[in-house]
Amino acid sequence: RAFNFNAGPAAIPLEVLKQAQEQFVDYKGAGMSIMEMSHRSALYEQVNNEAQSLLRELFGIPDNYHVLLLQGGASTQFAMLPLNLIRPGGAGAYVMTGAWADKALKEAKLVGDTVIAASTEADKFMRMPDMSEIVVPDNASYLHLTSNETIGGTQFTEFPNTGNVPLIADMSSDILSRPIDVSNFGVIYAGAQKNLGPSGVTVVIIRDDLAKDSPKTIPSMFRYDTHVKTNSLYNTPPSFSVYMVSLVLQWIKAKGGVAQMEQYNRDKTKLIYDAIDQSGGFYLGCAQPQSRSLMNITFRIHSEELEKQFIKESEQEGFIGLKGHRDVGGLRASTYNAVPLESCQALAQFMADFQKRNG
Numbered sequence: 178r179a180f181n182f183n184a185g186p187a188a189i190p191l192e193v194l195k196q197a198q199e200q201f202v203d204y205k206g207a208g209m210s211i212m213e214m215s216h217r218s219a220l221y222e223q224v225n226n227e228a229q230s231l232l233r234e235l236f237g238i239p240d241n242y243h244v245l246l247l248q249g250g251a252s253t254q255f256a257m258l259p260l261n262l263i264r265p266g267g268a269g270a271y272v273m274t275g276a277w278a279d280k281a282l283k284e285a286k287l288v289g290d291t292v293i294a295a296s297t298e299a300d301k302f303m304r305m306p307d308m309s310e311i312v313v314p315d316n317a318s319y320l321h322l323t324s325n326e327t328i329g330g331t332q333f334t335e336f337p338n339t340g341n342v343p344l345i346a347d348m349s350s351d352i353l354s355r356p357i358d359v360s361n362f363g364v365i366y367a368g369a370q371k372n373l374g375p376s377g378v379t380v381v382i383i384r385d386d387l388a389k390d391s392p393k394t395i396p397s398m399f400r401y402d403t404h405v406k407t408n409s410l411y412n413t414p415p416s417f418s419v420y421m422v423s424l425v426l427q428w429i430k431a432k433g434g435v436a437q438m439e440q441y442n443r444d445k446t447k448l449i450y451d452a453i454d455q456s457g458g459f460y461l462g463c464a465q466p467q468s469r470s471l472m473n474i475t476f477r478i479h480s481e482e483l484e485k486q487f488i489k490e491s492e493q494e495g496f497i498g499l500k501g502h503r504d505v506g507g508l509r510a511s512t513y514n515a516v517p518l519e520s521c522q523a524l525a526q527f528m529a530d531f532q533k534r535n536g
């Protein structure tokens with residue numbers, strides 16, 4: 178298999194793919210694939226419930242939170258959140274840390290009043306703000322942040338205490354990569370396609386008081402209470418994706434859980450950050466060291482020509498997805514939960530060899 182460093186959709190554990198392959202044609206003796214089955218059947222309901230309960234168990238989600246499995250990607254949450262949660266006279270407050278925070282803010286602006294609570298634009302978004310830089314205005318309906326900026330390669334290592342103002346996090350690119358105290362958040366949301374499985378399903382973890390009292394004018398599909406009341410089965414769910422997520426969650430559990438995942442991710446990323454830091458300036462890390470992401474490692478080589486050559490040669494050696502995002506250029510290695518340590522060892526070796534040939 179390829180050394181898959183794609184940013185998303187991203188690697189899925191081989192064991193999970195094999196298990197899905199085994200069950201692909203005939204799921205648990207039903208004589209049909211899970212994707213051919215009614216979403217009202219007892220077998221599918223079990224899958225739907227298991228995905229939710231495993232998430233609760235692995236992420237330590239308290240009982241006063243709902244776990245929703247929705248469609249539309251994290252991008253739909255950019256709009257759904259302000260639609261449901263900006264209160265009359267209130268504003269959505271946003272921590273500006275890069276491309277994804279910006280997309281979230283742009284959608285909220287279409288829906289209501291917004292405020293920028295902090296920004297690291299002056300540092301080209303190459304760091305996350307200190308907690309002391311974040312100012313939550315009095316009229317904030319919530320404070321929104323992006324826990325990991327997939328494109329810039331920066332990650333929060335601590336989260337602000339927002340008091341009574343709900344803290345909301347887009348955790349699309351780092352959910353379940355490290356333990357988090359969920360009770361500090363009002364809402365956590367994430368597209369599945371990086372750390373949880375294939376694209377097609379979006380996880381929303383929402384505190385119960387925030388899933389009530391949405392303005393009456395919001396259409397049914399965009400209301401959190403619709404999905405709470407129906408156990409995420411209001412309409413036809415992305416059943417195959419939910420099934421795959423449940424398998425990935427079983428895999429994380431079998432690996433020892435989220436704390437183990439964090440250690441594994443630290444071991445993996447250390448190999449690559451070390452390759453950057455010990456290159457004597459041949460490779461340059463983009464993110465400031467204190468904000469370096471455990472999920473997306475962004476780096477450059479001093480010449481664009483060499484970067485192109487790096488990408489070409491790495492592809493010939495079986496490495497996939499090392500080209501930086503089109504908005505920022507350079508190189509990026511995404512090291513989500515399912516990326517094996519061996520892939521990172523191979524990449525660190527390739528980086529050293531490439532430097533030897535071109536340094």
Ligand code: PLP
Nearest residue numbers: 185250251252277327349350368
């Ligand atoms: N937020 C972050 C941090 C992301 O990395 C992405 C996708 O890469 C998104 C949101 C958008 O997710 P989706 O494609 O599920 O809408």
